[in-house]
Amino acid sequence: MTPWIGPFLPLAALIWPLLLGALTAMPPLRPVAVRLLPLAPVPALWLALAGGQGVTAAPDLLLGVTLELDDARRLLLGMTAALWLVAALAAQPMTGRPHTAIFSGFWCLVLAGNLGVFLALDVVTFYVSFAAVSLASWFLIVHERTEKALHAGRVYIVIALAGEVALLVGLIIGADAAQSMAVGEIRAALGAPGSSAVGIALLVLGFGIKAGLVPLHVWLPLAHPAAPVPGSAVLSGAIVKAGLFGLVLFVPEGALGPVLMPLGLVGAFGAALWGLTQANPKAVLAYSTISQMGLMIMLVGAGGAARETVPFFALHHGLAKGALFLLVGVMMAASGRGRRLLCLALAAAVSASVAGLPLTGGALAKAAVKQGLADWSALALSLSSVATSLILIWFLARLWQMQGRDEALWGARFALPAALGVLAVTGPWLLWSAWSGHGPDYLFKADTLIDALWPVAIALPPAAAVLRWRLPQLPPGDLLLILGAWRGRAVRIPAPLSLRADADGALRAARRNSARLEGILIRWRLTGVLIPLLVLLMFALLP
């Protein structure tokens, strides 16, 4: 048996959080489990900063674990590790509250899965990691155990399990087509002419659910706001990126562009506008996440250079969205006008970056991806900034409405989103040349500046209008809501006529009859003789 070959650090980055997670189950550590969380992403962060050196293989683990870092993986790994670290620090005030040991244990499991998705070179490691990040995050969502959280959890677990199955089947089809477990070969095989469209469709389904692809996003606006603030931050900043990266890894170049691009754009605009009907600032942010993810999905669909730069875009969004969610928590812990203003100012700065105001991290991200886009899709990207500006201004308004109570260590709490915000702006600047191929001077050209400025400017009048004359406020869950309303109507039809009642009745009858049939089979004295004869007859009739 060979424990591992190649550098140990990538393996350690995955095992370490799992070990810490196991430790949180130890009775003496349970009350202070949250204290361990900031340690969990440290090896991964170190790995991302130091860079990978070759392939790590653990041939006996699972079906042969292989891990590697390239530029894209490294960027996403670094962003993820940093966000989880800051979110873990923001989770510290949870120490001593009920159920935090369970929360901490699964926090570590989700983290390990999230990192594994970016490190995995083989499909089984990828699948295992994805399952961990997908299913274990249920515990982050239901943590508060309110009726709302449990409802969100129910919706989430059903959709997530369906996604798991789609993913497993899709990956099996890919692995069979490639005759290999290597991710790269599977993508190539799925892209080969004559390969199975079903496989790609299932993969898009599985990853799309996680990435918030419209119309598979319905769980997201329920689940992200339901989690405690640090949980929302990682869900919206890092965990959705697992789905996005899955699309980048497995969907072949050029395949499904005509599907992914329109759906992405529908998400980008639709979610941003629907978000204006939300009162809860976390729900507004969740819709903003769907909107931003829609853009990234569109980029994947566009292919080519745009697709290559998706990780650069994701880096900014992950850090910025994490900062915004944490700011909701900080606002809840502030009552004085000064502190509240400080919060609002920081939120405004980060929002401006997400909207892509010139020279912000967001502007850099958009400028980098735009080079790879056709004219019309570049225009769509610019227009989406209008929608983004709208929803984020609405978010700022909702944030300001929140009433908080002063809590201890406010400065430290405030420092965390501030740090993420700084990273979200400086990160893209530091990596700009490497990811865009241009020097910094490109960013100061009039064209680039105007390109970034006009969408935000256009957004201001409608934003003022929305703030003045509010849209109707709705609970989160758009399509589910519409579906629910439709079902509600169906029930009001006289019972025997309603489709739903019919289906229920048929199901009950089928259940009753199948049980009765089996009951007869078991009781019936002749069963033992007759059934074998029936089976026999069946085989004898074969050609």
Next chain:
Amino acid sequence: MTGLLPIFILLTSLVPAAITFFLRQESYRLRNALNLGGAVVKGALIVAMLVAVAGGASFETAIPLAPGLVLLLRIDALALLFVSLSATLWLLTTIYAISYLGEKPEQSRFFGFFSLCVFATTGIALSGSLISFFIFFELLTLSTWPLVAHKQDAASLRAARGYLLYALPCSTILLVAIVWLESATGPILFTDPPDLSGVDPASLRVIFALFIVGVGMKAAIIPLHGWLPAAMVAPAPVSALLHAVAVVKAGAFGVIRVIYDVFGIERVAELGVGTPLAALASFTIIWGSLRALQQTEIKKRLAYSTVSQVSYIILGVALASPFAVIGGLAHLVHQGLMKITLFFCAGIYDERAGVRSIEGLDGLGRRMPWTSTCFSIGALGMIGLPPIAGFVSKIYLGIGGLQAEAPWVLAVLGASTLLNAAYFVPLLYRLWFREIAPDAEADERAPALVGPAVAAALAAVLAGMLAASDISPLGWATLISERDYLE
């Protein structure tokens, strides 16, 4: 000396059985020492044998029973896969059963027949010829009956009668199949495939069907499954024996032998009987899950889950593509580990909390954390969540289905995963997220009950975590298929 090894392995179960029958109820120590000792010695012998067989050795012994009737025992890789599973689980079940039965009556009868069952199962695994296989197979049928009827109440007796009602006609059918086939080919040894060219295809198809009915009844293939859910009235260690250690596994193992060593893959493909069998297995997988969904008793739900899961094995070997065979063989072990965990836990809930129905599980996670963790591991493994063993089987079966040009297998696997989730997730939710009734009495101060469950759950996790290593069930299944079936 090495020729005697198969006999020694059989004796490690037979001797305790023979002596136990004559012990008085009070001889707890001697009885326990005999049974545990037998299981431990057997385990040691098997480890030695695993090493030897991995190195390429095989062992064979012939015992003349009557003129023209030879009991041929042979140890090959496939036999060892089954023997190691049943021996390991026998040891765990014995420890569990000693604690579970405590001072309940009729223990000598119980442990005597229990060891006899294990003896028969070992014999089934080691049989080198069709007739030896049949002898042990029938011994298993008969020695299981007193165990199902153990409680001697009306329900147990009814279940035991139901079991015989299924088992005896099927045994007859199996005998007819063997006589019919051997009358044309002469005695069939598993070592060299028989020459079937003298038999016309139509008869061969009928004989194949007779075989499948004969052995498939124990594997609870629908419609021959009715006895299994009914037999859940038996004590928990018996359920473990039925569902994991011996009976259903013997059925699945029988199907493997019939396909690969009696007919041979090529012949099965030529006759076109593999696909109908795979279809029947698929139907069983789905139907079993649907029925499991409707059960409100824990053990009954688990029983239908077995109906469904055992057919994964049948599906794999019937598809006969390389990955499917490996997946099916590995699932023989994986299903055993996961299902025995679940039944151990169901027994603990019954004994320590008086809980038999699903509603009773509310909030037990807090009160019985070890048991509930093991139960959760077993359940999640059944759904196919990594890194527990079940997902490895699923990946292999899925790829195997595509290799066999049967993409519908993926739909079956997908549907089965969702159905498994539908009938296991609510249980987990109750365990961990509901509040326990204030007056409930529940504890798990029974290390001899919880210990085996923990060991089995751990094994199920390790089988998945270390699937790629040579010593995992998957590694061994790969070795079998490379060595014996897919040259």
